[in-house]
Amino acid sequence: MKITELFKKSLFWDVNPEILDWKENSRFIIERVLVRGGMEDVKKIMDLYTRDQIIDAAKKSRNLDAITHNFCANYFNIPKAEMHAPSQYY
Secondary structure (H helix, E strand, C coil): EHHHHCCCCHCHHHHHHHHCCCCCCCCHHHHHCCCCCCCCHHHHHHHHHHHHHHHHHHHCCCCCHHHHHEHHHHHHCHHHHHHHCCCCCC
């Protein structure tokens, strides 16, 4: 399965989306979609990856903005203290 079949190429503007492997690059893809995608894109990653994979990616990400950080914490019931984020977010 190619990432470009599921998501807009503009989500992956800085990389060649044709070479992204949805299994090997799962954390990168999840993080990118959470930060740059819309709800429709988030629903697609929820179909593509397990809840645990998404939670793990959100917890480990150092690139979540404040809105995405709060969305992930609330939507996936992740304690904010378990997420990597600047302390000014909470």
